[in-house]
Amino acid sequence: MSRNSILNERHRALGSKLDGDTWNDMPIPWSYDSDVHDEVVAVRSRAGLYDVSALNIVNVSGPDAEKALDQLVARDITKLKPGHSLLAAEVDEAGAICDDIMVIRDSATAFRVSHGSGATKTNLAKIAAGLNVQVEPDLDVHILSLQGPKSLAILDPLLDFDLKSLAYFQHKATKLFGKDVYIARGGYSGELGYEVYCSAQDAVLLWDEILKAGKPLGAIPASWNSLELTRIEAALLFFPFEMIEGDTTPWEVNMGWGVDLDKPGDYIGKAAVLASKGKERVRQIGLVCKAATAVEAGAGLFIDGKQVGVVTSAAYSRYLMQSLALAHIAPAFAVNGTVVEIRGQAASWQAYVAPTPFYDPLRLRTHPREV
Numbered sequence: 001m002s003r004n005s006i007l008n009e010r011h012r013a014l015g016s017k018l019d020g021d022t023w024n025d026m027p028i029p030w031s032y033d034s035d036v037h038d039e040v041v042a043v044r045s046r047a048g049l050y051d052v053s054a055l056n057i058v059n060v061s062g063p064d065a066e067k068a069l070d071q072l073v074a075r076d077i078t079k080l081k082p083g084h085s086l087l088a089a090e091v092d093e094a095g096a097i098c099d100d101i102m103v104i105r106d107s108a109t110a111f112r113v114s115h116g117s118g119a120t121k122t123n124l125a126k127i128a129a130g131l132n133v134q135v136e137p138d139l140d141v142h143i144l145s146l147q148g149p150k151s152l153a154i155l156d157p158l159l160d161f162d163l164k165s166l167a168y169f170q171h172k173a174t175k176l177f178g179k180d181v182y183i184a185r186g187g188y189s190g191e192l193g194y195e196v197y198c199s200a201q202d203a204v205l206l207w208d209e210i211l212k213a214g215k216p217l218g219a220i221p222a223s224w225n226s227l228e229l230t231r232i233e234a235a236l237l238f239f240p241f242e243m244i245e246g247d248t249t250p251w252e253v254n255m256g257w258g259v260d261l262d263k264p265g266d267y268i269g270k271a272a273v274l275a276s277k278g279k280e281r282v283r284q285i286g287l288v289c290k291a292a293t294a295v296e297a298g299a300g301l302f303i304d305g306k307q308v309g310v311v312t313s314a315a316y317s318r319y320l321m322q323s324l325a326l327a328h329i330a331p332a333f334a335v336n337g338t339v340v341e342i343r344g345q346a347a348s349w350q351a352y353v354a355p356t357p358f359y360d361p362l363r364l365r366t367h368p369r370e371v
Contacts, residue, residue: 048222190234
């Protein structure tokens with residue numbers, strides 16, 4: 001482990017052991033003493049505060065910053081305006097998804113890249129070689145994510161601008177409790193939410209003060225297990241769990257939106273990913289399972305005794321009162337209502353293909369009409 005959140009003592013005080021799996025070399029507060037399902041209820045009805053500082057943030061700046069990032073991802077970065085960000089498909093030379101990535105533009109020559117556990121660091125270093133660009137991992141930044149329908153009401157009175165004016169995937173430099181921060185609208189829960197990017201020295205104060213301000217509206221700290229549950233309810237992808245084959249293309253996981261088909265510039269894997277369109281071997285689907293618990297990730301899907309797919313992620317949602325799974329299935333069976341048998345190591349279950357997202361199918365929670 002080479003990274004630690006400055007908020008670890010807060011997580012320990014809430015009951016986290018910080019001794020489970022790490023992510024991006026950082027110990028994660030997977031659970032607190034509170035019930036994970038109660039945390040989900042808070043996020044769905046009020047607000048939950050997450051520490052997502054384990055995301056990798058890389059500062060990319062200089063005259064060739066735009067050029068470098070445009071060669072990294074399959075969307076047209078030249079169209080990205082300052083104060084905006086976008087998610088994109090990042091693929092390897094074979095056209096397979098190789099990381100989660102968000103490109104954040106602060107100015108004409110200054111960007112931040114938020115990415116997961118994949119190949120971004122290696123790919124960006126190769127592209128930057130020979131260009132007039134500086135690539136610097138930000139090991140100080142901490143990210144507090146306030147998710148839930150009350151997040152706007154909690155944060156707006158604390159800021160010197162109208163937070164309602166901040167659109168999805170927009171961000172703004174401002175002050176919060178006297179500290180320099182970026183406020184960004186986004187999240188990973190299927191709810192209205194905001195990220196607060198701050199320095200390590202300010203993170204504890206901001207964590208405490210946000211929770212204090214949010215307490216009258218029911219805001220609570222929330223663990224990563226509840227974030228995992230909410231993202232499965234919202235059918236949001238997570239690299240590499242939804243790319244279980246290792247050579248999964250964007251088209252196979254309903255991520256065609258992450259590829260600009262008319263992008264004029266070249267990028268890593270462009271020819272391969274465009275050639276793979278229409279050649280999908282699997283489809284990303286949702287399953288509602290006849291089970292009282294979560295089924296096993298990695299379990300096979302069977303129809304008439306023949307394996308036709310695999311579970312990529314699974315959770316039991318007490319909020320929706322359903323056992324849910326995200327899965328890959330042969331395209332011929334990616335039809336709502338298709339019945340499959342899930343065969344795990346410990347048990348087997350019946351399930352059927354269901355529309356996704358399981359929660360808020362029109363995604364009106366992340367894009368409420370009044371915001």
